[in-house]
Amino acid sequence: MLVVEHLTKVYEDGTVALKDVSFTVEDGEFLVIIGLSGSGKSTLLRCINRLIEPTEGRIIWNGRDITQASENEMRQVRREIGMIFQHFNLVDRSSVLTNVLTGRLGYLPSWWSLINYFPEAEKRRALTALERVGIADKANNRADALSGGQKQRVGIARALMQDPKMILADEPVASLDPVLAHSILGYLEKLNQEQNITVLCSLHYLDLVQRYATKVIGLRDGRLVYEGNRTKIRNITDEEFKHIYGQEAQRLSVGG
Amino acid sequence: MTPEPNSSTLRPSWLQALLSLLLPGLGQAVGGALTRGFYILLSVVTLSGLAIFASAQRPRYPDYSLSFHVYLRFLLEAAALVVFLLAIYWLARRYALRSEFGRNAATPAFALFAIIVVAIAAPAMVDTVVTGEAAKKLYALTSLLTAIVVAAIWAWSVYDAAFVRGKERAPNTTPFYLLLIVGILILGTRIVQINPEKAIREYKDTGVILSRIVWPWKVAFDYSESQLVAEAKVQAPCPPDAKPPAVNQPQEGKPWVVVTPTCGNLSKRDSKGKLTYGTQLTIRGGGFVPNKKVHILWENPIGNAFTPRGFGPTDIQTGPDGTFSTKLYIPDVTIPTFAQGPQIHTLRVVQRGAAQFTGKLSKEMKLALQAMLESIMMGLMATAVGIVLSVPLSFLAARNLMNTLHTTTQGFVGGVIGLVGGAYLGKLVGDWLTPMFGGLEKAPILTFSVYVVLVLGLAILAYRLLSRALDSAAERLPAGLSLAIGIAGMALIGAGVGYALGIGYAHGILGITRGAEGALTAAPHTALLGAALGAALGAFWAWRLGTSSKIPIGQMVYAAVRLTLNIGRSIEPLIWAIMGVIWVGPGPFAGFIALTIHSVAALGKLYSEAIESIDPGPIEALQATGATRLQTIVYAVVPQVLPPFTAFTLYRWDINVRMSTIIGLVGGGGIGFLLIQWIHQFQYEQAGLAVWLITITVATLDFVSASIREKMV
Ligand SMILES: Nc1ncnc2c1ncn2[C@@H]1O[C@H](COP(=O)(O)OP(=O)(O)OP(=O)(O)O)[C@@H](O)[C@H]1O
Numbered sequence: 001m002l003v004v005e006h007l008t009k010v011y012e013d014g015t016v017a018l019k020d021v022s023f024t025v026e027d028g029e030f031l032v033i034i035g036l037s038g039s040g041k042s043t044l045l046r047c048i049n050r051l052i053e054p055t056e057g058r059i060i061w062n063g064r065d066i067t068q069a070s071e072n073e074m075r076q077v078r079r080e081i082g083m084i085f086q087h088f089n090l091v092d093r094s095s096v097l098t099n100v101l102t103g104r105l106g107y108l109p110s111w112w113s114l115i116n117y118f119p120e121a122e123k124r125r126a127l128t129a130l131e132r133v134g135i136a137d138k139a140n141n142r143a144d145a146l147s148g149g150q151k152q153r154v155g156i157a158r159a160l161m162q163d164p165k166m167i168l169a170d171e172p173v174a175s176l177d178p179v180l181a182h183s184i185l186g187y188l189e190k191l192n193q194e195q196n197i198t199v200l201c202s203l204h205y206l207d208l209v210q211r212y213a214t215k216v217i218g219l220r221d222g223r224l225v226y227e228g229n230r231t232k233i234r235n236i237t238d239e240e241f242k243h244i245y246g247q248e249a250q251r252l253s254v255g256g
Numbered sequence: 257m258t259p260e261p262n263s264s265t266l267r268p269s270w271l272q273a274l275l276s277l278l279l280p281g282l283g284q285a286v287g288g289a290l291t292r293g294f295y296i297l298l299s300v301v302t303l304s305g306l307a308i309f310a311s312a313q314r315p316r317y318p319d320y321s322l323s324f325h326v327y328l329r330f331l332l333e334a335a336a337l338v339v340f341l342l343a344i345y346w347l348a349r350r351y352a353l354r355s356e357f358g359r360n361a362a363t364p365a366f367a368l369f370a371i372i373v374v375a376i377a378a379p380a381m382v383d384t385v386v387t388g389e390a391a392k393k394l395y396a397l398t399s400l401l402t403a404i405v406v407a408a409i410w411a412w413s414v415y416d417a418a419f420v421r422g423k424e425r426a427p428n429t430t431p432f433y434l435l436l437i438v439g440i441l442i443l444g445t446r447i448v449q450i451n452p453e454k455a456i457r458e459y460k461d462t463g464v465i466l467s468r469i470v471w472p473w474k475v476a477f478d479y480s481e482s483q484l485v486a487e488a489k490v491q492a493p494c495p496p497d498a499k500p501p502a503v504n505q506p507q508e509g510k511p512w513v514v515v516t517p518t519c520g521n522l523s524k525r526d527s528k529g530k531l532t533y534g535t536q537l538t539i540r541g542g543g544f545v546p547n548k549k550v551h552i553l554w555e556n557p558i559g560n561a562f563t564p565r566g567f568g569p570t571d572i573q574t575g576p577d578g579t580f581s582t583k584l585y586i587p588d589v590t591i592p593t594f595a596q597g598p599q600i601h602t603l604r605v606v607q608r609g610a611a612q613f614t615g616k617l618s619k620e621m622k623l624a625l626q627a628m629l630e631s632i633m634m635g636l637m638a639t640a641v642g643i644v645l646s647v648p649l650s651f652l653a654a655r656n657l658m659n660t661l662h663t664t665t666q667g668f669v670g671g672v673i674g675l676v677g678g679a680y681l682g683k684l685v686g687d688w689l690t691p692m693f694g695g696l697e698k699a700p701i702l703t704f705s706v707y708v709v710l711v712l713g714l715a716i717l718a719y720r721l722l723s724r725a726l727d728s729a730a731e732r733l734p735a736g737l738s739l740a741i742g743i744a745g746m747a748l749i750g751a752g753v754g755y756a757l758g759i760g761y762a763h764g765i766l767g768i769t770r771g772a773e774g775a776l777t778a779a780p781h782t783a784l785l786g787a788a789l790g791a792a793l794g795a796f797w798a799w800r801l802g803t804s805s806k807i808p809i810g811q812m813v814y815a816a817v818r819l820t821l822n823i824g825r826s827i828e829p830l831i832w833a834i835m836g837v838i839w840v841g842p843g844p845f846a847g848f849i850a851l852t853i854h855s856v857a858a859l860g861k862l863y864s865e866a867i868e869s870i871d872p873g874p875i876e877a878l879q880a881t882g883a884t885r886l887q888t889i890v891y892a893v894v895p896q897v898l899p900p901f902t903a904f905t906l907y908r909w910d911i912n913v914r915m916s917t918i919i920g921l922v923g924g925g926g927i928g929f930l931l932i933q934w935i936h937q938f939q940y941e942q943a944g945l946a947v948w949l950i951t952i953t954v955a956t957l958d959f960v961s962a963s964i965r966e967k968m969v
């Protein structure tokens with residue numbers, strides 16, 4: 001269970017990106033974060049695994065306050081939390097297999113990296129992960145030789161290497177076309193349902209939100225302005241919509 | 257001087273114009289454009305000062321008061337000339353030129369006209385002001401031309417001041433900058449002593465030498481040279497008691513020479529240079545190649561041979577039977593002052609056969625090739641060692657990696673104390689350990705390595721242990737207590753730094769004015785004061801930071817490494833080489849040290865900039881998986897920086913080999929060392945060989961590294 005309490009983030013330049021945000025995510029939830037560009041979605045996701053240091057507030061993950069964790073303890077926490085990104089964040093010049101293997105680094109001795117050593121078992125695990133996202137045949141290609149959808153599947157495979165209990169996904173489909181968007185979110189949904197992995201995902205298109213979310217929170221200017229479950233988001237009113245997205249907003253759909 | 261279109265609609269301010277006439281720039285300052293006025297004044301003063309300085313550089317002891325007065329008079333004349341020219345310009349535009357085209361053409365035509373007038377008037381103006389002795393002491397033309405430029409700037413400044421209203425609506429500054437550039441070019445020509453006339457004149461005399469450098473290939477090979485030699489002894493003056501050398505006899509099948517008499521007086525030159533001939537010798541010779549020249553050389557008693565020019569023919573044609581005869585006065589020979597009494601000289605007759613090309617490389621060519629190899633290897637080694645040393649440094653000098661590193665006050669205190677304490681401990685252990693195998697004298701490398709390993713190892717170990725320990729202690733202990741630890745620790749560190757700075761101040765700064773003794777007496781006081789100040793500052797800082805705040809340790813290391821790299825890079829390799837020569841003596845090792853130091857600094861900077869420009873995405877992704885810092889660097893940073901690192905390394909290799917060819921000029925070994933020696937010995941052909949080898953090597957290298965780089969991209 002993830003509990004976020006009074007989370008506030010003020011950047012060094014004084015930007016208040018999150019303001020007193022509190023919410024709870026039960027295990028196995030597919031939580032979608034919605035909000036305009038600049039509303040603080042990325043900041044929120046990165047505060048949860050402390051890629052960004054929160055300014056105030058607590059984040060309690062399975063009963064442990066991770067805002068207080070030391071650097072070493074934080075690494076232990078991070079390896080249980082997978083993360084996938086809008087721009088995939090793969091190492092372009094490395095092979096697909098290496099990119100997937102890096103997801104396992106949190107479990108391996110640090111100095112092995114000096115001689116670029118991965119045990120055979122980890123390589124098999126990486127191939128299995130690639131098979132699960134359907135691109136095992138690309139294992140030896142360079143990462144920059146893949147298409148956008150394939151790259152994001154490598155990103156998911158990398159997260160799977162962590163044996164994650166939770167996956168943070170920052171606009172995982174914003175760079176992809178609608179068909180691919182459904183395919184990628186489909187993978188996440190499968191992981192969510194079959195392995196009970198909690199998913200926190202920021203999304204832009206309302207129809208995707210309605211299709212996949214079991215719970216939704218809405219951010220506006222860093223404040224939590226909406227919270228709803230699956231039925232509530234499927235029947236979202238115009239008023240609620242405008243409260244999240246502003247008066248001029250139009251409902252857009254990604255189709256499919 | 258083209259006025260801006262809109263300034264004509266503005267009413268000129270006569271007051272401001274007048275002020276700028278009195279002092280250039282003053283009108284602008286009053287009109288609200290303070291910096292503009294300042295720059296105008298600055299340029300007028302600078303140009304004038306430089307003109308006074310540069311025009312007085314003709315004699316050994318410059319007469320600045322003369323050049324100052326001359327410059328002032330020139331300035332007056334120049335002002336008159338400028339006013340005259342501007343009046344013509346104004347009149348022409350106002351009355352003569354009524355057509356649009358004429359007005360447009362007026363400015364360039366006027367510029368041309370002004371140049372012609374100056375060219376015609378300048379010599380006359382110089383002559384009226386500078387005459388007689390003064391003309392020998394001054395570069396009057398430089399002074400005058402600069403004065404004209406300054407007068408023109410002054411005039412422009414008057415015009416400009418009339419239209420300045422605050423920051424906006426100021427007239428065009430192009431004329432000002434053009435004039436400034438012209439002024440600098442005039443002065444630069446003088447100060448750099450650019451003198452085309454001399455270049456042309458001197459080339460006539462030195463062309464032969466230059467052409468030897470340009471095409472030196474004859475000395476690259478060995479020639480076998482057959483030469484026929486015969487010698488005869490001559491004693492001067494004639495010995496009063498003993499016998500002079502015996503007269504030679506003609507010999508069959510061998511070159512021979514007979515000189516009579518075999519003793520006589522030297523020619524003498526008195527203090528005025530007047531020559532009195534000595535004894536005349538009759539010389540006969542034979543056994544040489546017929547119908548070919550023989551050459552006569554005179555060798556003094558200490559073995560220096562020269563051609564006795566002016567005492568008789570020195571190149572004589574042999575007859576059909578290979579004999580010749582001639583007459584020669586005994587030349588004047590400078591004899592070492594310690595030599596007394598009659599001395600034995602040698603007359604030598606030489607006949608050269610044709611030089612035979614052997615196809616073998618000459619001694620010099622072999623030397624040059626060897627030195628070239630030395631140079632190339634020096635560049636290679638410096639690059640290789642430079643890479644190894646600069647890669648770790650470059651990670652410490654990469655802002656994006658270091659900025660994220662923070663530590664608590666307590667961790668910092670523990671780290672610094674651990675680092676210093678560990679290093680000291682390492683030194684103590686080293687002191688105890690190294691005498692067992694001989695110490696610095698007997699086993700320098702082993703001893704040094706042991707020290708490095710011990711000091712670095714213990715320092716890092718203690719750093720990690722203490723910083724971790726204090727860091728976690730700070731979290732567990734009550735806030736007040738850990739704050740106290742932080743304050744005490746920072747005070748201690750501050751005191752240490754302040755103490756060192758205090759001593760440094762005494763010796764480094766006070767030592768300059770008070771001498772070494774004064775510094776020594778002052779040192780304890782300044783050290784104490786420094787320690788107290790440092791402790792107070794440290795404690796205050798720790799108190800301000802409190803327990804939770806973070807010290808940007810990464811940024812501190814970043815700044816320190818960057819500063820070191822910048823210093824290393826801004827000192828030229830040639831200067832490092834001079835230090836290297838002082839350190840390890842002349843030779844390639846000194847050059848290697850110099851190139852290595854510079855390479856480390858330059859590569860460190862280039863590498864770290866490559867690291868700074870990578871895509872941060874993969875780093876973020878790896879951090880999110882729980883990877884350590886090392887793992888993140890290996891898997892997210894290294895793959896991204898490999899291509900730029902390779903490119904920069906190739907580039908550096910290129911520079912290093914280039915530099916290695918000339919680092920010998922200051923004693924750094926390699927081909928440059930040979931080159932400068934040959935030049936000093938006037939062996940221009942050999943020097944030419946070195947120049948050719950350098951050129952060939954550098955060009956080849958250029959080509960090779962360019963094609964490697966092309967393949968890489
Ligand atoms: N490193 C930073 N320094 C300062 N301000 C930042 C930084 N990163 C983000 N911000 C600001 O914080 C606010 C929230 O940004 P954030 O990236 O979290 O928004 P977002 O909801 O993810 O937007 P998008 O949908 O465009 O990705 C914005 O106003 C942004 O300008």
Ligand SMILES: [Mg+2]
Binds near residue numbers: 041042043170171
């Ligand atoms: Mg975002």
